[in-house]
Amino acid sequence: MKKPLLGCIADDFTGGTDLASTLVKGGMRTIQCLGVPSTPVDADAIVVALKTRTCSQALAIEESLKALEFLRDAGCEQFFFKYCSTFDSTDAGNIGPVADALMDELDTRFTIVCPAFPGNQRTVFKGHLFVGDSLLSDSSMRDHPLTPMRDANLVRVLERQTDRGVYLCSHEMVDKGASRLKDLFSSLSQDADGYAVVDAITDKQLYIIGDAAADLKLITGASGVAQGLPLNFVKRGKLETPEESSRISLSQGNALVLAGSCSAMTNKQVAHWLRSKPGYRLDPLALAKSDAQIKDAIAWAIDKLSTQSALVYASADPESVTEAQRILGKEVAGEIVESALARIAEAVKAHGIDKYVIAGGETSGAVLQALGVEALRIGPEIATGVPWTVSTTGPQLSLALKSGNFGDEDFFTTAIEYRHE
Numbered sequence: 001m002k003k004p005l006l007g008c009i010a011d012d013f014t015g016g017t018d019l020a021s022t023l024v025k026g027g028m029r030t031i032q033c034l035g036v037p038s039t040p041v042d043a044d045a046i047v048v049a050l051k052t053r054t055c056s057q058a059l060a061i062e063e064s065l066k067a068l069e070f071l072r073d074a075g076c077e078q079f080f081f082k083y084c085s086t087f088d089s090t091d092a093g094n095i096g097p098v099a100d101a102l103m104d105e106l107d108t109r110f111t112i113v114c115p116a117f118p119g120n121q122r123t124v125f126k127g128h129l130f131v132g133d134s135l136l137s138d139s140s141m142r143d144h145p146l147t148p149m150r151d152a153n154l155v156r157v158l159e160r161q162t163d164r165g166v167y168l169c170s171h172e173m174v175d176k177g178a179s180r181l182k183d184l185f186s187s188l189s190q191d192a193d194g195y196a197v198v199d200a201i202t203d204k205q206l207y208i209i210g211d212a213a214a215d216l217k218l219i220t221g222a223s224g225v226a227q228g229l230p231l232n233f234v235k236r237g238k239l240e241t242p243e244e245s246s247r248i249s250l251s252q253g254n255a256l257v258l259a260g261s262c263s264a265m266t267n268k269q270v271a272h273w274l275r276s277k278p279g280y281r282l283d284p285l286a287l288a289k290s291d292a293q294i295k296d297a298i299a300w301a302i303d304k305l306s307t308q309s310a311l312v313y314a315s316a317d318p319e320s321v322t323e324a325q326r327i328l329g330k331e332v333a334g335e336i337v338e339s340a341l342a343r344i345a346e347a348v349k350a351h352g353i354d355k356y357v358i359a360g361g362e363t364s365g366a367v368l369q370a371l372g373v374e375a376l377r378i379g380p381e382i383a384t385g386v387p388w389t390v391s392t393t394g395p396q397l398s399l400a401l402k403s404g405n406f407g408d409e410d411f412f413t414t415a416i417e418y419r420h421e
């Protein structure tokens with residue numbers, strides 16, 4: 001078995017498939033593991049996807065360090081910490097604390113922070129994160145149920161999460177080219193103790209940053225900056241000329257769509273689906289009272305899935321989410337919905353359904369854990385940042401994990417009807 005080159009730790013499962021898909025497109029054989037694997041993995045890049053974006057800081061650090069240990073023992077040469085392109089986190093973390101812990105463990109004093117993902121309209125200019133034409137803090141991310149993002153200045157956001165220095169590497173510096181940027185990173189690696197938030201507005205800039213980051217032990221960011229990494233290994237003769245390999249065998253059966261994301265795009269996708277197809281709405285307040293709605297939803301889904309694809313969703317507008325959180329508490333409301341969707345998926349799987357489209361990062365984490373999925377092979381991209389995947393152990397399941405704001409309005413149907421060319 002060849003040693004893997006790149007070891008990645010993703011703070012949620014959808015983020016993991018987004019990154020893995022980017023690496024596959026760059027020609028790296030990539031496997032995404034859900035949690036730290038117990039057996040060796042044969043791949044050029046390994047993505048260990050965790051559910052650490054919103055858990056306690058201590059748990060996020062513990063799990064990330066276990067993932068790092070696995071990746072180091074496997075022989076990885078470089079490490080990547082993947083978080084959301086909208087920098088989803090609270091003031092308490094977990095991006096800063098996890099990155100700090102990874103730096104300590106890798107004995108490195110400098111890394112970059114690069115969440116830009118222009119393919120999905122996330123750009124960073126003078127350290128400020130934009131979503132489309134709006135600052136992050138004016139975008140729908142300000143109302144995220146678990147990680148409301150109300151400050152677009154990433155230097156400031158990260159400073160609240162770490163005691164290390166946070167610097168800005170502006171787009172003018174990036175435009176000087178990979179060689180100058182590499183010199184800067186190398187001098188910062190010797191002199192600085194902390195992070196450089198790196199501007200990027202275009203993919204071209206992300207390739208420059210990826211090239212310049214070739215010697216960094218640890219890179220942090222979203223999937224955009226990973227685009228340039230496969231080429232670094234090719235240049236060093238460690239990876240053969242990249243060739244995309246994303247052929248997988250997809251289930252042709254009916255699919256269960258599970259939506260626990262309340263992001264603006266998921267809400268539009270749910271509304272679009274309901275115009276012509278069946279859906280069952282879960283209500284967190286009813287779920288908190290008894291199991292009745294879960295049982296009803298399972299029976300409804302099994303009945304529908306015998307003839308067509310069906311959606312079970314808890315997605316709701318920001319006012320309804322705030323109201324549910326006021327009554328139940330933020331974490332409890334989230335957990336109740338995640339656990340209900342997970343139980344429904346488990347019961348539906350027992351009836352032989354092998355195709356799932358899941359909207360939401362936390363939601364995907366909860367559902368895949370319940371489905372007992374340990375690792376994913378990455379297939380073709382359905383929408384930017386969202387590939388079809390198949391489970392690699394047990395009875396094969398086809399799984400599309402969709403980040404909250406990714407995909408077009410008709411994403412659910414597009415995913416279900418996707419056919420290899």
Ligand SMILES: Nc1ncnc2c1ncn2[C@@H]1O[C@H](COP(=O)(O)OP(=O)(O)O)[C@@H](O)[C@H]1O
Pocket residue numbers: 144145146260261262263266284314315316320321324325333334335336337338359360361362363364402403404405
């Ligand atoms: N109606 C609702 N009220 C309160 N919380 C909800 C509701 N529906 C879903 N949630 C919770 O909101 C969170 C959404 O997060 P996630 O699944 O990561 O979506 P996204 O990918 O959009 O960030 C989950 O914890 C989910 O359980």
Ligand SMILES: O=C(O)[C@@H](O)C(=O)COP(=O)(O)O
Pocket residue numbers: 012014015016018019083084085086117222223263360361362385402403404405
């Ligand atoms: O980087 C991104 O935007 C995605 O890969 C991602 O992590 C999105 O997270 P969710 O919206 O919570 O699924």
